[in-house]
Amino acid sequence: MRGAFYTGEKLLEIRETPTPEPGPGQILIKVDIACVCGTDLHIVAGEYFSRPPVIIGHEFAGVVAGLGEGATAAKVGDLVTVEPHQYCRVCKFCKTGREHLCLDKRGYGTYYNGGFAEYAAVAENTVYPAPAGIGAREAALAEVLGCCIRGVDRSGMRIGDTVAVLGCSSVGMIFTKLARRAGAARIIVSEPNGERRRAALGYGADLAVDPGLLKETLDRETGGLGPDVVIECSGVPAAAGQAVALAGRGARVVLFGVAPPGETVSIEPNGIFMKELAIVGSTINPFTHYRAVEMLPSLGLGDLITHVFPLARINEAMEAARRGAGLKIAIEPNG
Ligand SMILES: [Zn+2]
Ligand SMILES: [Zn+2]
Structure with a gap:
């Protein structure tokens, strides 16, 4: 598959990389759409934590393409959104109900490979099926909504x-x-x-x-x-x-x-x-992704994504976001 890697340089690099195999408890997602976030701009500017080389993109939705051993959070073919954080579960903040302040937070699109790719394999606890009638574009907005x-x-x-x-x-x-x-x-x-x-x-x-x-x-x-x-x-x-x-x-x-x-x-x-x-x-989205998904059908955010680029033009998409074009800029990695 192809993915847009942040390598430490100012431009993202499209690379061929093996399609991930979903491990135990993981779900493989064929990414329909992934939005560009201000954080992505900070990452390529070297102003936000990341672990290059890494596929960035943390606001994404797609269809379940495979299930790792024991994964039950969604079925193959479901449209799902991802809450892109993994927490250590052992630090003071994880143990006191403030996991978003975790000392060892590991995100998809910063630490682990994220959504600017044809496929992403993520832990099932981060996967949320989209409500009936919601398309991938709105589903991809659940993260920022949260x-x-x-x-x-x-x-x-x-x-x-x-x-x-x-x-x-x-x-x-x-x-x-x-x-x-x-x-x-x-x-x-x-x-x-x-x-x-x-x-x-x-x-x-x-x-x-x-x-x-x-x-x-x-x-x-x-x-x-x-x-x-x-x-x-x-x-x-x-x-x-x-x-x-x-x-x-x-x-x-x-x-x-x-x-x-x-x-x-x-x-x-x-x-x-x-x-x-x-x-x-206000830092990220502690326990709000579920509520965000619940709000999608009635909130009507369908027009928020104003520009969609193919993966090959990711750097143009980043530039459009940087200069404030439209509202939300997105990538269709399989488009
Ligand atoms: Zn974001
Ligand atoms: Zn922690």
């Missing part, structure tokens, strides 16, 4: 809240949809790209404005009180500073976007005290 569900959980969002979403790529769109479902009274999105602003309105935002207009828009819409929840999705350090600065009294600020390691931003501690802000991180 991460966003974690972000909403971390936000403590309540019915009637005013929610500001900073940065509206695919993740911002998902947060907008989830905030609407969670009962937000008002969802105000900030995003520099006009096309994405227009799309955000279709995903349930009440207003979508340029970042430069966000503060005055929030002031106007909330009578100067500011938002109850701010979700920073862009990963731009300055936006994290803006998120803290414009949060309302008692607000929760979720820093969801992955900023480059080592970059810093200044915040005003007195504002955090005076407004009693809670500033929280």
